[in-house]
Amino acid sequence: MAYKPPKQSLGGQIFDVLTLLVLTVGALYIPLYLGLAGAAKTPAPIENPTWEALGQNANEQAQWAALGYTDPAAVNDMITARFDYSFSWSALIIMAVLVIGYFILVVRLSDKEYRDVIEERFGPKEE
Amino acid sequence: MSNTNANAGQPARLQLLRVLGPAHIWALGVGIVLVGEYMGWNFSVGKGGMIAGLVACWVAGLLYTCVAMIDSEVTSTVAAAGGQYAQAKHIVGPLMAFNVGLFLVMAYTMLEAGNAITIGFLLDTVAGLQGHSGLNQQPFIVLAIMFLAWLNYRGVLATLTFNLVITAIAFLAIITLFLVVQMGGSAVPLDFSAVTTDPMPYGWVGIIAALHFGLWFYLGIEGTCQAAEEVRSPARSLPYGTMAGIMTLLIAATMTWYVCSGLIPWEYLGQAGTPLFDAARVTGNSSLMVLLFVGTMFSTLASANGCINDASRAWFSMGRDRYLPIWFGAVHPVYRTPYRSIVFLVPIALIFALGAPLDQVVTFSILSGLLGYTFMTFNMVMFRNKWPLGSIKRGYVHPFHPLPTIVLLLLCGTAYFAVFLGYGTQLIAMTGFYIVASLWFHFRRYRYVRRGDQFTMPWPRPEGY
Structure with missing residues (x-):
């Protein structure tokens, strides 16, 4: 016999939607908002x-100038910034x-x- | 066409209109993705350097070729709204389908948010160039999302015809920039000296790390199959439109890397908000600047437009199947669009567009896409095992199975590691989100789902069940 799902009330539907909204914002947005991810x-x-x-040749200096940067001090941070790719194996295994x-x-x-x-669609499996 | 479902014993139900052809499918796929050339891909240069950016572009191209091959076979056979969601429902099971539906909604909604951020950033940049720095970006972000949601609300044909036109213009803008620069039309010459003087600033690990944002060149091409229920001839249009789309993007991606890497110092390029527009600025050619401004605007609008289209169809499909409250499964009585789903997703896009940095939003979109591609690997194997070739009519059979599946799985594994390098927290947050959502679905929501209704294809019983 076909499974008959219960009818969900309007309040139940709203509750389910709010659950997903809270989950989305809570799990994804709040860590960003609090600066915990990045x-x-x-x-x-x-x-x-x-x-x-800073290792910039004449052509690259012209490119920086065209982008609005004529003072090397203004791009000191941008040129020297690097990611730190060191990682712990335990963190990798956890992931x-x-x-x-x-x-x-x-x-x-x-x-x-x-x-x-x-x-339900095809009936019980024949042995 | 008939607009009602006339199944005996069931009330008539409004259906989506079958009005789209292969060109619309191309426009839907390329329209969503072409923005990846205009912003976001360049973070791969930031993660690994210029060479890494190019390697990421081609390796990601290989990954998406596998995706397109696999997707074309399954989608041309499971031609139903929701695309991969409908595939998961018929091949793996309801919980997987729920997850795939969420992957699609999250990937597209985050991409939509990223597009809106870029529109605001671009307008701010242009205002600054005109001497009006400090433009408030937020009204433009809100306006872009609201306008496109309204357009989607009004009808799919107008929406995707709009996409077809603005996508073509955005694509032509990239080709024009490439040709003008090649013919010496730039005031500042192309310079690839960083390729020799500082080829791999992070070494080989940088090459792998760059794959993370390399996916952005193509992310969303699989969205073509979201419109399966609105295509006149799914078996022909979906594979044709998808394959034409991936070829278009491979060409555009390579040209984009070439022009941007040659005109912009890699340290700037690696963090730029609008790299192609910046490349046009460096040329000193005001016509090119206007063209690339228009191209960036159009590509972001086309992408956000396609994202609203796809995310709302996935959400609509889940509502119709009661995976979500059935209220979302309604079709507009006049416009025949999933209007409640379209409206509901607007505030979620706004929250992230107004409150999160671009690279983080892009990463969330990429991660949801990546989880979806991982699903495609075992989905393909299960599809061939449960219904071997010859047991059902397939619109298209992809060659060399299981080679594309194995290659895709290996590349997905590498891409997870690439995201882990620098953005591990987001990876853990996103996976945690899907685990909790899965438990919620299985232990609470599934009780409202009609079991037999989850299998609607006219296929024989799957082997082994």
């Missing part, structure tokens, strides 16, 4: 910067476990639901 690019400015000391575990969880639970769908 790229770790750190400038290493040099003292008394000149275009030559890998999280991503792989997520897919395993979803596929396993989906398969359980999928069997309900197929049985």
